[in-house]
Amino acid sequence: MAYLWAxxxxxxxxxxxxGSVMTLPVANNKATEPQxxxxxxxxxxxxxxxxWALVAGAGCDARVNGRAIPAGLAVLxxxxxxxxxxxxxxxxxxxxxxVEPFPGAARPVHCGCCKLPIAMGSPAVSCxxxxxxxxxxxxxxxxxCYTYAEQCGFCSCETRLDAVLAWAPEE
Numbered sequence: 124m125a126y127l128w129a130x131x132x133x134x135x136x137x138x139x140x141x142g143s144v145m146t147l148p149v150a151n152n153k154a155t156e157p158q159x160x161x162x163x164x165x166x167x168x169x170x171x172x173x174x175w176a177l178v179a180g181a182g183c184d185a186r187v188n189g190r191a192i193p194a195g196l197a198v199l200x201x202x203x204x205x206x207x208x209x210x211x212x213x214x215x216x217x218x219x220x221x222v223e224p225f226p227g228a229a230r231p232v233h234c235g236c237c238k239l240p241i242a243m244g245s246p247a248v249s250c251x252x253x254x255x256x257x258x259x260x261x262x263x264x265x266x267x268c269y270t271y272a273e274q275c276g277f278c279s280c281e282t283r284l285d286a287v288l289a290w291a292p293e294e
Contacts (some may be wrong), residue, residue, distance in 0.1 A: 124221070124251075125175055127164065127214040128292050135292045137215065140164060140175065147235040162207045164199070164214075175199045175214065184208055184277055202290065213292045218251035220269065220284055222259045234258045238267035252280035259284075 126137040127145065141195035143166040144274045162179040176195045179185035186206040199205075201216035225232070234241055235255040241247050248259040248269040255277045257269035270282050 124218045125166075125173070126215040126217065126288065128215060128290075130211055135213075137288055137291070140166070140167075142226050147205070147207050147210070147212065149210050162205075175216075177205060177214075179207070198254050215288070215290055217288055217290055219288065220251050220282065220287050222248055222284065225256065232256050234266075234268050236271050237266060239266075248284070250275045250278060250280055250282075253278035 125140045127140055127147075128135050128137050129148070145164045147162045147164065149161050162177055162185040163182055165176050165178055167174050168174060175198075177185065177187060177192065177199055179192050179195045179197075181195070183195075184207070185192055187199070188204050189206070190240070197203075198215075199214045199215070203214045205212040205214060223246075224244045225241045225247035231240045233239065234247075235250070235257050237258065239258070241256055241258060245258070246260045248257050249255070250257070251268075253275060255275065258266040259269040261267050270284060273282060274280065275282055
């Protein structure tokens with residue numbers, strides 16, 4: 124899961140990018156049609172990995188790390204600075220573990236802890252570091268495999284569901 128950091132009244136706050144497209148909230152955009160010409164963040168998949176890109180249409184003044192965007196497209200990296208109009212943002216590729224319905228896969232996926240298959244739609248967690256899936260059903264009959272141990276068995280990532288973002292923009 125990626126985040127977009129925005130500054131409001133001198134305070135930085137992170138917004139989870141949970142869809143596949145997000146139009147940047149640019150107040151001072153010079154475009155005459157902000158709903159069409161405001162820069163957008165678009166999620167794509169490259170080599171099985173989620174990647175985010177900034178798309179800026181004609182007439183949109185947007186920059187990534189101080190540079191103009193050639194052809195109106197820039198693939199974003201963790202901690203990239205985005206300037207759109209007079210607004211500043213930062214992109215963060217940092218991920219936090221969260222319980223979500225398992226989306227399923229072409230082949231059965233087995234839990235990284237108990238090795239049993241994970242049913243589509245059942246509560247599960249994908250390790251934010253190595254992407255190994257775990258059961259995480261905290262009901263009386265469920266299996267809380269992700270939080271069973273203090274670390275992921277594959278990458279040593281802490282298995283906390285209450286973790287906070289480690290990186291934030293600094294002035």
